[in-house]
Amino acid sequence: MVANVKEVNAKEINVKRTSPEEKRELTFKDEICVGCGICEKICPVQAIELGPICAIVRNGAEESKISIDEDKCVLCGMCSSACPVDALEFDIDEKNIKEIEEYPKLIKNAEISDEECIYCKACETACPRDAITIARVLPERTKLVTGEIEIDKDTCISCGVCEEMCPADAITMEHHEPTSAEPTVSSDINVDKEKCVYCLICKKSCPVDAIKAVCRSCSYGEYDLNPEDTEIKGSSFIDEEACVDCGWCQEICPVDAAKVEKAFEGELIIDQETCQTCGACIDVCPCNVLSFPSPNASGDIDEKVKSDEKYCIYCGACENACPVEAIEVKRTDIRHTPTKSKSWDKKLESLKT
Amino acid sequence: MPKHIVSGLKYLTAVELIRDGFSQKDVAKILEMDRSTVSHYLNGRNLSWNSIEVAEIITNFCSKDFLTLTYALLNDAEKTRIIIKTCSKKTYQAKVEDSCIGCGLCADTCLMNAIILDDLKAEIDTEWCCGCLMCGDVCPTNSIKISEEENGS
Numbered sequence: 001m002v003a004n005v006k007e008v009n010a011k012e013i014n015v016k017r018t019s020p021e022e023k024r025e026l027t028f029k030d031e032i033c034v035g036c037g038i039c040e041k042i043c044p045v046q047a048i049e050l051g052p053i054c055a056i057v058r059n060g061a062e063e064s065k066i067s068i069d070e071d072k073c074v075l076c077g078m079c080s081s082a083c084p085v086d087a088l089e090f091d092i093d094e095k096n097i098k099e100i101e102e103y104p105k106l107i108k109n110a111e112i113s114d115e116e117c118i119y120c121k122a123c124e125t126a127c128p129r130d131a132i133t134i135a136r137v138l139p140e141r142t143k144l145v146t147g148e149i150e151i152d153k154d155t156c157i158s159c160g161v162c163e164e165m166c167p168a169d170a171i172t173m174e175h176h177e178p179t180s181a182e183p184t185v186s187s188d189i190n191v192d193k194e195k196c197v198y199c200l201i202c203k204k205s206c207p208v209d210a211i212k213a214v215c216r217s218c219s220y221g222e223y224d225l226n227p228e229d230t231e232i233k234g235s236s237f238i239d240e241e242a243c244v245d246c247g248w249c250q251e252i253c254p255v256d257a258a259k260v261e262k263a264f265e266g267e268l269i270i271d272q273e274t275c276q277t278c279g280a281c282i283d284v285c286p287c288n289v290l291s292f293p294s295p296n297a298s299g300d301i302d303e304k305v306k307s308d309e310k311y312c313i314y315c316g317a318c319e320n321a322c323p324v325e326a327i328e329v330k331r332t333d334i335r336h337t338p339t340k341s342k343s344w345d346k347k348l349e350s351l352k353t
Numbered sequence: 354m355p356k357h358i359v360s361g362l363k364y365l366t367a368v369e370l371i372r373d374g375f376s377q378k379d380v381a382k383i384l385e386m387d388r389s390t391v392s393h394y395l396n397g398r399n400l401s402w403n404s405i406e407v408a409e410i411i412t413n414f415c416s417k418d419f420l421t422l423t424y425a426l427l428n429d430a431e432k433t434r435i436i437i438k439t440c441s442k443k444t445y446q447a448k449v450e451d452s453c454i455g456c457g458l459c460a461d462t463c464l465m466n467a468i469i470l471d472d473l474k475a476e477i478d479t480e481w482c483c484g485c486l487m488c489g490d491v492c493p494t495n496s497i498k499i500s501e502e503e504n505g506s
Contacts, residue, residue, distance in 0.1 A: 074458050075456060076454045102473055341472060343452050
């Protein structure tokens with residue numbers, strides 16, 4: 001008789017069934033799971049149970065967000081197909097069902113075009129899942145401002161004013177205690193031309209006019225600049241495991257370099273009357289859709305919890321977490337690749353509410 | 354003695370295979386036996402009639418008992434399939450409903466290897482189906498319907 005084998009490693013769950021014909025394996029990664037409970041809804045044999053999401057997320061309870069009953073699970077893979085964040089992976093003979101055509105997949109994607117990206121890092125800062133890394137190479141500062149500077153060491157009285165004034169810390173001076181053998185305070189003075197931005201503050205502040213300096217940019221303006229020298233180069237990277245396709249990067253990008261495709265469409269309804277402002281939804285939401293509004297004046301609050309559906313993936317985690325049922329998440333459309341299986345199609349459609 | 358019952362089952366299978374037109378050489382190959390043993394069997398030697406009688410009773414068990422007992426006695430999936438297919442006289446019709454979720458439990462359970470998955474749906478090869486109904490027992494969505502074919506239909 002074929003039987004399932006379950007292994008639990010920390011909060012990761014693995015259920016396997018091996019027969020001479022094939023090996024089926026379901027892996028649950030707790031750190032990716034957002035607690036939406038879609039797996040629980042779609043499981044045709046009620047083998048998955050969603051845990052107390054609010055307690056787990058807020059208090060770091062020592063349990064997985066879902067539990068899988070290995071005696072009930074038939075390893076069909078539906079939970080994996082429907083998981084909006086890919087926290088459940090399903091492999092048949094070591095091949096992920098996302099690579100097997102007959103299994104339907106949610107159509108969702110996030111990408112940043114390096115052609116358009118100006119590496120401003122707005123998306124990196126905005127991403128609620130810290131999934132984006134922008135690596136940028138800045139232009140060389142010395143190529144952007146050029147000029148000439150020279151200090152007449154015979155005139156210099158080693159007062160140190162230029163060293164103190166220099167905003168770029170480009171001037172260094174070695175001060176010297178006079179002795180009877182060498183009765184002078186004069187010492188060596190150096191300008192680091194890598195650091196100097198030719199602002200001419202040293203020249204203007206020198207009490208003895210010992211500094212001659214000129215800024216080429218000021219003299220010749222923009223024409224003196226080689227456009228290649230001003231270019232910011234870089235690359236963008238989205239960690240697909242962490243990304244939930246929420247759309248923050250797309251909305252915040254100033255040059256439309258980020259494109260996000262979402263699997264679900266729907267509506268997020270918050271009953272402001274019922275809401276007790278506990279903040280569970282805010283803590284649970286993987287997409288930073290929800291926040292407490294900041295009042296302009298005292299007592300000036302029209303909504304208890306604010307939401308912006310631009311960033312919502314309609315996963316339903318907030319609805320699960322709300323202790324007073326003040327939130328309803330409706331899914332009106334689900335985009336997935338086609339399947340010939342009527343039962344799978346029906347089950348996926350059943351996620352619409 | 355299990356060994357003798359196995360010999361009885363092999364004897365019955367050998368007789369059927371010869372009747373189906375296989376040569377003694379083929380039969381020896383299929384059942385993984387010596388040609389001389391096949392020849393002895395077919396001439397009624399080296400085998401007690403009692404073993405054959407017991408084997409015959411087993412072939413008339415309900416399909417599930419015939420299959421599981423034979424598998425337990427032989428502990429060899431391939432030979433079990435040959436013996437069951439050759440000795441069972443009934444044929445079956447199989448229908449898989451659209452409620453099938455393609456979990457593959459039936460395919461993993463079927464000792465006759467009669468089930469494959471196609472487009473997330475089980476497909477039953479009635480050529481090999483022995484009517485044991487074990488697939489239906491494990492099906493989580495109750496999607497498998499197997500019925501005995503009427504004689505001549």
